[in-house]
Amino acid sequence: MKQQNISLSRREFLNLSGAAAALACLIGCEAVASTPPPTFTPVPEAAVLPTLPKDLTPPQAALFQLMIGNLRYISRTPKHPHQDEQRRRDIAAKQAPIAAILCCSDSRVPPEIIFDQGLGDLFVVRVAGNAAAFSDVIASLEYAVEHLHTPLVLVLGHQKCGAVTAALEEGELEGNLGKLIAALKPAVEFSAQQPGDRLENAIRANIQLSIKKILKYSPLIQNAVQHGETELHGAYYSLESGKVELT
Numbered sequence: 001m002k003q004q005n006i007s008l009s010r011r012e013f014l015n016l017s018g019a020a021a022a023l024a025c026l027i028g029c030e031a032v033a034s035t036p037p038p039t040f041t042p043v044p045e046a047a048v049l050p051t052l053p054k055d056l057t058p059p060q061a062a063l064f065q066l067m068i069g070n071l072r073y074i075s076r077t078p079k080h081p082h083q084d085e086q087r088r089r090d091i092a093a094k095q096a097p098i099a100a101i102l103c104c105s106d107s108r109v110p111p112e113i114i115f116d117q118g119l120g121d122l123f124v125v126r127v128a129g130n131a132a133a134f135s136d137v138i139a140s141l142e143y144a145v146e147h148l149h150t151p152l153v154l155v156l157g158h159q160k161c162g163a164v165t166a167a168l169e170e171g172e173l174e175g176n177l178g179k180l181i182a183a184l185k186p187a188v189e190f191s192a193q194q195p196g197d198r199l200e201n202a203i204r205a206n207i208q209l210s211i212k213k214i215l216k217y218s219p220l221i222q223n224a225v226q227h228g229e230t231e232l233h234g235a236y237y238s239l240e241s242g243k244v245e246l247t
C-alpha cells in the first residue's frame with residue numbers, strides 16, 4: 001500500500017480550504033487547521049490485512065492501526081487485542097495510548113470495539129455530539145497530548161447522531177443539555193447552506209467544528225500539531241456498515 005508523506009509546511013498548515021475555512025470563520029476562529037486527512041487509500045477489504053509499514057511517523061502509524069482495526073471489525077475478523085490479564089498488568093503502572101478520541105456518548109459508537117483495540121490503546125473522551133464545547137473536554141484531550149504524548153487526536157462523529165438531530169430541531173432545550181445542544185448550532189447553521197441531506201451535512205460539519213474549537217481553545221494542542229508531535233483528524237462512523245471514514 002502506497003504511503004505518502006503528509007507532513008506540512010507552516011504555510012500549508014495555515015492554509016485552510018473550503019468548508020473548514022468557512023466553519024472557522026463561523027466560530028470566530030483564526031485560520032488554523034488540523035492536519036488534512038492522509039491521502040493513503042483505505043485498505044480494500046481482503047482476507048489478508050497489511051501489517052504496519054515501518055516508515056510511518058507516529059501519527060501515521062496510530063491512524064493506520066485504527067483504520068486497520070476498523071477493517072478487522074467490519075470484516076468480522078476482530079483480534080480483540082490487549083484484553084487479557086497480562087496486558088492489564090503491563091499497563092497498570094503507565095499508559096501510552098496510541099490515540100485520543102473525542103466521540104459521542106452514543107451507546108452504538110464504542111471506540112474500542114469499532115477500532116478493535118484493547119486496554120491502554122485509546123484515550124477516550126465521550127460527550128453527546130462529540131462537542132468540544134466545554135473546557136473539561138478540551139482539558140482531557142490536552143492531558144493526552146501533553147502528558148501521555150498521544151500522537152493522534154481523532155474527532156469521531158457518527159451517522160444519525162441524536163445530539164445533532166436535536167440541534168437541527170426548532171426550539172431550545174433547557175438546562176445543561178440546552179447549552180450542549182446550542183453549542184452544535186453553528187454546524188447546523190453551516191449545513192443549511194449545503195445541498196443534500198441536512199442531518200448528514202450537519203454531522204460532518206460538527207466534526208469540523210469540534211476540530212476548530214480544539215485548535216482555537218487549546219494553544220497547547222495547536223502547538224503540538226504545528227510541531228508534528230500529534231495530528232488532529234476528523235472521522236465519520238456509519239452505524240449501519242460499521243465503517244469509519246476520514247473526513
Ligand SMILES: [Zn+2]
Nearest residue numbers: 104106161162
Ligand atoms: Zn451522537
